Amino acid sequence: MAYxxxxxxxxxxRGEFVRLALEDAGADYVDVARGAKKDGLGTDAMMKVMKSxxxxxxxxxPPFLKDGELIVPHVANILLYLGPKLGLAPKDEGAxxxxxxxxxxxxxxxxEVHDTHHPLATDLYYEDQRDAARxxxxxxxxxxxxxxxxxxxxVLKQNPHxxxxxxxxxxxxxxxxxxxxxEGLHYAFPRAxxxxxxxxxxxxxxxxxxxGRPNIxxxxxxxxxxxxxxxxxxxxxxxxxxxxx
Amino acid sequence: MAYxxxxxxxxxxRGEFVRLALEDAGADYVDVARGAKKDGLGTDAMMKVMKSxxxxxxxxxPPFLKDGELIVPHVANILLYLGPKLGLAPKDEGAxxxxxxxxxxxxxxxxEVHDTHHPLATDLYYEDQRDAARxxxxxxxxxxxxxxxxxxxxVLKQNPHxxxxxxxxxxxxxxxxxxxxxEGLHYAFPRAxxxxxxxxxxxxxxxxxxxGRPNIxxxxxxxxxxxxxxxxxxxxxxxxxxxxx
Numbered sequence: 001m002a003y004x005x006x007x008x009x010x011x012x013x014r015g016e017f018v019r020l021a022l023e024d025a026g027a028d029y030v031d032v033a034r035g036a037k038k039d040g041l042g043t044d045a046m047m048k049v050m051k052s053x054x055x056x057x058x059x060x061x062p063p064f065l066k067d068g069e070l071i072v073p074h075v076a077n078i079l080l081y082l083g084p085k086l087g088l089a090p091k092d093e094g095a096x097x098x099x100x101x102x103x104x105x106x107x108x109x110x111x112e113v114h115d116t117h118h119p120l121a122t123d124l125y126y127e128d129q130r131d132a133a134r135x136x137x138x139x140x141x142x143x144x145x146x147x148x149x150x151x152x153x154x155v156l157k158q159n160p161h162x163x164x165x166x167x168x169x170x171x172x173x174x175x176x177x178x179x180x181x182x183e184g185l186h187y188a189f190p191r192a193x194x195x196x197x198x199x200x201x202x203x204x205x206x207x208x209x210x211x212g213r214p215n216i217x218x219x220x221x222x223x224x225x226x227x228x229x230x231x232x233x234x235x236x237x238x239x240x241x242x243x244x245x
Numbered sequence: 246m247a248y249x250x251x252x253x254x255x256x257x258x259r260g261e262f263v264r265l266a267l268e269d270a271g272a273d274y275v276d277v278a279r280g281a282k283k284d285g286l287g288t289d290a291m292m293k294v295m296k297s298x299x300x301x302x303x304x305x306x307p308p309f310l311k312d313g314e315l316i317v318p319h320v321a322n323i324l325l326y327l328g329p330k331l332g333l334a335p336k337d338e339g340a341x342x343x344x345x346x347x348x349x350x351x352x353x354x355x356x357e358v359h360d361t362h363h364p365l366a367t368d369l370y371y372e373d374q375r376d377a378a379r380x381x382x383x384x385x386x387x388x389x390x391x392x393x394x395x396x397x398x399x400v401l402k403q404n405p406h407x408x409x410x411x412x413x414x415x416x417x418x419x420x421x422x423x424x425x426x427x428e429g430l431h432y433a434f435p436r437a438x439x440x441x442x443x444x445x446x447x448x449x450x451x452x453x454x455x456x457g458r459p460n461i462x463x464x465x466x467x468x469x470x471x472x473x474x475x476x477x478x479x480x481x482x483x484x485x486x487x488x489x490x
Contacts, residue, residue, distance in 0.1 A: 100319075
């Protein structure tokens with residue numbers, strides 16, 4: 001049976017980290033909210049699960065995955081669940097906790113990216129918190145990108161199996177998520193990323209290697225890949241961008 | 246061999262969610278950064294692991310757990326790892342993913358609590374972002390507490406095994422973490438929590454039930470429980486508190 005991915009229609013957002021794993025593995029999946037109402041799909045089908053008064057394991061928010069009756073919420077949790085099934089997780093059990101730890105650090109970074117344009121309240125429009133967004137983005141570019149990507153670069157460097165993967169000697173879902181972080185940052189903050197390849201050469205090389213994977217290359221050229229836009233996590237507001245120090 | 250918990254000395258912070266599980270189970274553990282330098286412990290011992298140039302699985306930030314050679318970072322990941330060993334996880338594998346999903350929602354809430362006093366930058370003093378903190382806290386009290394705790398209340402209500410546990414029919418680490426959320430919110434936002442028991446009766450009852458567990462009751466009275474303070478996640482700044490609507 002096909003996996004069912006539930007995520008908001010019209011944006012890459014957090015769902016994209018799951019899509020990349022499913023696409024890389026060539027897995028059979030349905031992107032529920034993007035489907036047609038006549039097929040029992042669409043946003044209403046997603047809201048029905050979220051608003052269920054009988055489902056014992058209701059998700060707080062999309063994305064969530066349904067595999068048969070099981071509902072798995074949160075990106076990192078979904079990838080923890082799917083990783084072994086898709087051949088995108090380390091074999092060793094201890095290494096799986098390490099991979100999951102990396103993915104949770106990625107999740108924290110994604111939250112910080114979101115908060116560059118929504119530092120005061122998720123419910124307020126960007127335009128109503130632009131001044132605060134400027135301050136937060138300045139600190140994000142000056143302090144947080146270097147802290148996170150310095151760390152990711154070091155993780156690659158200290159991988160005893162070589163610096164081409166975040167963990168172990170084979171590609172995992174963590175590598176795919178790193179690709180997405182790099183793509184998103186370049187979209188949202190092109191000035192801040194002008195010297196990205198020099199500053200984070202191993203991360204940049206990992207991004208390129210992931211893009212060279214046939215299923216990923218096909219996917220990003222396909223219509224299934226929604227372009228980045230200002231509804232997603234990574235938004236390009238030129239007034240928030242600045243040169244990296 | 247004792248588990249080694251690594252977290253900043255002097256505050257409950259994110260480490261407390263792990264401590265509660267270890268304490269409830271009566272597990273043998275060392276709170277490394279709070280130990281004495283002469284015993285090879287203390288903050289320096291923690292920084293040594295974090296700054297290692299050889300360790301293959303370096304953590305991004307505390308807390309992290311060491312079990313022998315394995316390093317497990319991030320609260321939810323640590324509890325995922327420890328849960329079954331401490332008898333605080335569901336037995337069913339699918340339910341373990343559901344429990345982990347709940348814990349990740351708790352982690353997201355904790356990040357939002359932190360950002361009430363640090364909405365603009367982790368690196369800036371609170372005093373330098375107080376105006377933004379007022380706006381963020383207002384939205385947090387009006388929109389985010391109801392959204393999260395309305396959800397948690399509903400999770401309890403829809404638990405087919407009864408509304409006394411977040412998942413399944415026995416106490417899990419998720420219940421212990423819920424206790425900590427309730428404690429922390431009451432410390433940080435006493436005005437906003439004035440009617441907490443009426444608004445979220447099941448969550449409030451769960452809090453009281455956890456406090457009635459003998460090992461938790463002993464722990465919170467002990468010197469091992471650091472009092473809440475303004476270095477932690479839950480900080481009491483009266484100017485950020487207001488009545489709930």
